[in-house]
Amino acid sequence: MERLKQCLVSACLTGLCTRYDGRSKPHADCLQLLTGFQWIPVCPEQLGGLPTPRPPCNLVNGDGYGVLAGTAQVIDLHGTDRSEAFIRGAFMVLAIAQAQNISLCFLKSRSPSCGLSPLIGVTAALLQHHGIEVVSF
Ligand code: SF4
Numbered sequence: 001m002e003r004l005k006q007c008l009v010s011a012c013l014t015g016l017c018t019r020y021d022g023r024s025k026p027h028a029d030c031l032q033l034l035t036g037f038q039w040i041p042v043c044p045e046q047l048g049g050l051p052t053p054r055p056p057c058n059l060v061n062g063d064g065y066g067v068l069a070g071t072a073q074v075i076d077l078h079g080t081d082r083s084e085a086f087i088r089g090a091f092m093v094l095a096i097a098q099a100q101n102i103s104l105c106f107l108k109s110r111s112p113s114c115g116l117s118p119l120i121g122v123t124a125a126l127l128q129h130h131g132i133e134v135v136s137f
Contacts, residue, residue: 003038004036004037004038005036005037005038005104006037006038006039006040006100006101006102007034007037007038007039007040007102007104007105007106008039008040008041008042008093008096008097008102008104008105008106009030009034009039009040009041009042009105009106009107010041010042010043010106010107010108010111010114010137011041011042011043011046012024012025012026012043012108013025013026013027013030013031013106013107013108013137014026014030014031014034014039014041015031016041016043017052018043018045018046018052019052019053020045020052020053020054020055020056020057021053021056022052022053025108027108027137029137030106030137033106034106037104039106040096040100040102042092042093042096043089044086044089044090044092044093044113044114044122044123045057045085045086045089045113046089047088047089047092047093048084048085048086048087048088048089048090048092049085049088049089050082050085050089054076055076055077055078055080056076056077057074057075057076057077057082057086057112058074058075058112059072059073059074059112059119059121060072060073060074060075061073062119063119063120063121063125064090064112064113064119064120064121064122064123064124064125064126065120065125065129067083067086067087067122067125068087068090068122068125068126068129074086074112074122083122086112086113086122086123087122089113089122089123090113090122090123090125090126090127091126093105093123093126093127094123094126094127094130094132097127097130097132098130102132103131103132103133104132104133104135105127105132105133105134105135106134106135106136106137107121107123107124107127107134107135107136107137108136108137109136109137115136116134116136117136124136
């Protein structure tokens with residue numbers, strides 16, 4: 001039997017309750033697409049050490065590339081700088097992708113970690129920078 005191609009996917013898109021508010025965000029089209037893959041769910045914010053639930057965060061002074069470069073920040077609702085945890089989580093996701101030789105990732109839109117727009121998130125930026133294709137849901 002032919003082995004399915006592997007991919008990573010934002011954990012919350014698969015129905016896992018990893019979001020800042022302790023909920024999930026299952027996406028029917030994404031779940032349908034995943035039937036053709038062997039997929040690994042990842043939540044960069046949890047992998048970075050943040051709890052669930054957690055205060056929502058925003059990108060400030062730039063995008064995910066800026067956070068990685070040290071010119072932008074991820075700030076939570078209370079004004080605490082969470083950039084370090086976001087960067088740590090992004091590198092954890094990258095390590096999983098590289099260890100499994102994965103070159104495709106389905107990520108949740110409108111997230112300071114996983115989003116591609118309106119601003120690219122920290123994990124999405126790091127994966128793109130390392131040549132991993134990111135598809136947004
Ligand atoms: Fe979903 Fe990504 Fe947010 Fe985790 S960091 S809850 S995977 S959007």
